[in-house]
Amino acid sequence: MENTAYGERLASVRFRQSQAQEHRNAELQRHVVVLAECDQHIVALVEEEAALLQSRREAFASEQKGDRALPARQAAELPPTDMPRLGEPRAAPPGFPAPAAGARLSPRPNPSPKPTTLERRGVTDMPQRELRGLLVGRGRREPAASAVAPPARITDTRPYAGRAELLGGPPLAAPDGGRWADSSPPRETGPTPNPQVSGAGFGPGHHLEALFMRAEAAAGLSAPGGPIGSGGAPAVATNAVGARSGVDWAADTLPVSAVSEAFEDAFPGVRRGTPAAPPIKQKWMEDSQWREAEFPTLGGSGAAARPAGAWGGGLAAKLRAAEPAASVAVPAAPARLPVEEYEEMCKLRKKGDPRDDRKRRSLVHAKKDFEYIEGAKVNGVFQRCVNVVDGLELHQEVLSIAEQAMMVDHIEQWVALGRADKLRRRTFSAPRRWAKGKGRVTVQYGCCYNYADGQEGRRPGIIPEEVVEPLPPVLQALVRRLVRWGVLPAFKAPDSAIINIYEPQDCIPPHIDHHDFMRPFCTLSLLSGESIMFGARLVPEGPGHFVGSTFYLPLPVGSCLVLKGNGGDVAMHCVPPVERRRMSITLRRMGNQFGEKVRNEIKRIQRQEGPSQALAPRRYGTDDYEDSEPEAGRSSRRGSWR
Numbered sequence: 001m002e003n004t005a006y007g008e009r010l011a012s013v014r015f016r017q018s019q020a021q022e023h024r025n026a027e028l029q030r031h032v033v034v035l036a037e038c039d040q041h042i043v044a045l046v047e048e049e050a051a052l053l054q055s056r057r058e059a060f061a062s063e064q065k066g067d068r069a070l071p072a073r074q075a076a077e078l079p080p081t082d083m084p085r086l087g088e089p090r091a092a093p094p095g096f097p098a099p100a101a102g103a104r105l106s107p108r109p110n111p112s113p114k115p116t117t118l119e120r121r122g123v124t125d126m127p128q129r130e131l132r133g134l135l136v137g138r139g140r141r142e143p144a145a146s147a148v149a150p151p152a153r154i155t156d157t158r159p160y161a162g163r164a165e166l167l168g169g170p171p172l173a174a175p176d177g178g179r180w181a182d183s184s185p186p187r188e189t190g191p192t193p194n195p196q197v198s199g200a201g202f203g204p205g206h207h208l209e210a211l212f213m214r215a216e217a218a219a220g221l222s223a224p225g226g227p228i229g230s231g232g233a234p235a236v237a238t239n240a241v242g243a244r245s246g247v248d249w250a251a252d253t254l255p256v257s258a259v260s261e262a263f264e265d266a267f268p269g270v271r272r273g274t275p276a277a278p279p280i281k282q283k284w285m286e287d288s289q290w291r292e293a294e295f296p297t298l299g300g301s302g303a304a305a306r307p308a309g310a311w312g313g314g315l316a317a318k319l320r321a322a323e324p325a326a327s328v329a330v331p332a333a334p335a336r337l338p339v340e341e342y343e344e345m346c347k348l349r350k351k352g353d354p355r356d357d358r359k360r361r362s363l364v365h366a367k368k369d370f371e372y373i374e375g376a377k378v379n380g381v382f383q384r385c386v387n388v389v390d391g392l393e394l395h396q397e398v399l400s401i402a403e404q405a406m407m408v409d410h411i412e413q414w415v416a417l418g419r420a421d422k423l424r425r426r427t428f429s430a431p432r433r434w435a436k437g438k439g440r441v442t443v444q445y446g447c448c449y450n451y452a453d454g455q456e457g458r459r460p461g462i463i464p465e466e467v468v469e470p471l472p473p474v475l476q477a478l479v480r481r482l483v484r485w486g487v488l489p490a491f492k493a494p495d496s497a498i499i500n501i502y503e504p505q506d507c508i509p510p511h512i513d514h515h516d517f518m519r520p521f522c523t524l525s526l527l528s529g530e531s532i533m534f535g536a537r538l539v540p541e542g543p544g545h546f547v548g549s550t551f552y553l554p555l556p557v558g559s560c561l562v563l564k565g566n567g568g569d570v571a572m573h574c575v576p577p578v579e580r581r582r583m584s585i586t587l588r589r590m591g592n593q594f595g596e597k598v599r600n601e602i603k604r605i606q607r608q609e610g611p612s613q614a615l616a617p618r619r620y621g622t623d624d625y626e627d628s629e630p631e632a633g634r635s636s637r638r639g640s641w642r
């Protein structure tokens with residue numbers, strides 16, 4: 001009985017459950033249908049809205065074009081135009097009370113409209129292009145003064161008499177029967193093609209280069225454009241110094257005094273009225289202008305600003321003494337060339353490189369936090385834990401790939417001139433005989449450094465009475481870049497250079513750079529990325545084999561390693577035998593006691609010998625000093641061996 005009642009109740013519960021389930025299913029079904037309908041509805045609404053917008057856009061565009069009457073077909077396709085425009089009264093949505101008469105939906109009209117920037121400036125009908133210029137703060141500029149300056153005319157040709165001799169000895173005959181720029185008589189010039197450039201930009205720096213080229217061509221050496229390292233094609237011996245250096249050689253027709261004066265006073269400033277820097281560059285420009293103004297060897301004007309290279313004021317003084325007053329007025333202290341043009345002119349920057357100096361500078365990455373702890377003597381006192389590489393800085397991408405190639409090309413040319421005995425005295429040196437670990441080829445500019453201990457009874461150091469060539473323009477431009485980019489301080493701007501050319505297995509033995517040179521100084525790497533070794537005690541163990549606890553620092557090509565602090569004074573450094581050909585440019589400033597001495601001595605020697613670079617060439621082998629390299633075991637003695 002009980003069982004029957006329970007069974008019935010169970011059946012009825014199940015029946016109700018199934019009914020409820022069916023009901024829920026039906027409800028769900030209904031909702032799905034409603035949702036699908038809504039969906040379709042929404043899609044239709046969106047499509048309609050999009051079509052309406054599109055047609056309004058087209059109508060607006062054609063109105064703008066003045067084509068007010070829409071084509072009939074297009075007009076017919078237009079959706080109903082009863083849709084209110086923005087700001088027009090709208091009909092209330094269904095179920096909402098109608099808006100009061102005159103009520104508007106947003107946006108509300110501005111009760112007191114402010115004048116726009118252009119209206120305030122009273123500009124209403126300017127062409128778009130100029131308006132844009134105005135808005136970004138670039139109004140119309142007057143042409144630069146130099147651009148309208150009357151072109152130079154040469155009337156007095158006397159300064160040319162004897163000039164070739166002054167610059168480089170007897171004129172060389174051009175092999176094709178043409179005439180060399182340096183020995184050709186001046187032309188009467190009409191308007192020069194580019195008064196901004198031909199005014200003052202090419203002075204003795206370029207004459208030096210011209211001379212290099214003359215000597216090179218006479219020696220049958222390479223012409224530009226030859227592959228790097230190959231020595232290039234035979235020289236094209238035309239009066240093509242200008243063409244070769246990519247400059248307008250019409251500048252050569254200016255009296256020497258004008259050119260050299262300008263070179264010395266503001267190398268290579270030319271352009272007046274350089275446009276003002278746009279505000280965005282302001283901070284950086286101010287910074288670099290400050291550096292430029294501080295620049296002791298190239299910037300500013302007057303005697304203090306003269307190049308401190310070996311020929312310093314000497315050559316210019318001689319040139320001035322040998323010629324009458326200039327007949328062309330060249331601005332005494334012309335404004336500077338934009339740095340990009342200056343570098344292009346000195347062949348440091350690739351022609352047409354679109355990146356400005358600021359952009360180039362931003363690509364330089366500096367690493368400064370090197371650490372290598374050793375026991376070492378600091379200021380004569382031994383300390384157990386010294387970071388011997390403290391103070392080193394590695395600045396990468398100082399020279400772009402194209403610039404590295406140009407620099408290598410310059411160096412190849414200098415080496416070729418050196419081998420042909422066309423460089424003054426100790427500018428060029430090469431090992432007399434090659435042996436593993438025995439030296440390398442070097443080119444010195446700005447001053448003569450004696451590597452050897454005991455050579456001609458001398459200690460290592462600068463020899464003020466010995467003469468080398470001055471810093472060529474490309475190295476002057478490089479120095480200037482390093483200062484401008486903050487790699488070296490302006491008051492330590494290098495005035496001398498040693499270029500090391502390492503063939504495979506060449507090396508430089510352990511040393512600390514001589515204190516005849518100021519700190520910081522720097523070295524740039526070219527052609528192959530090799531490592532430099534630093535350590536408190538580096539000991540030579542056989543030819544080109546140096547041992548000791550060492551810190552290896554890879555030097556990427558195009559990088560500039562700055563040496564100062566412990567890295568420049570406490571740790572020794574060396575480049576172990578290289579695997580691939582490598583070049584480096586070490587740039588250093590002579591100590592104050594030498595600058596003046598070197599210049600005076602050079603004047604004396606010039607009086608004796610004349611200024612010819614090719615005169616009395618004398619070559620010294622770098623193995624002269626390599627032979628006096630400290631032997632193993634003797635190397636713990638501190639000091640410079642090179």
Ligand SMILES: O=C(O)CCC(=O)C(=O)O
Pocket residue numbers: 498500508513523524525532573575583584586
């Ligand atoms: O070749 C180098 O990177 C180093 C050159 C060097 O140490 C020097 O010239 O004193």
Ligand SMILES: [Fe+2]
Pocket residue numbers: 511512513573
């Ligand atoms: Fe060194």
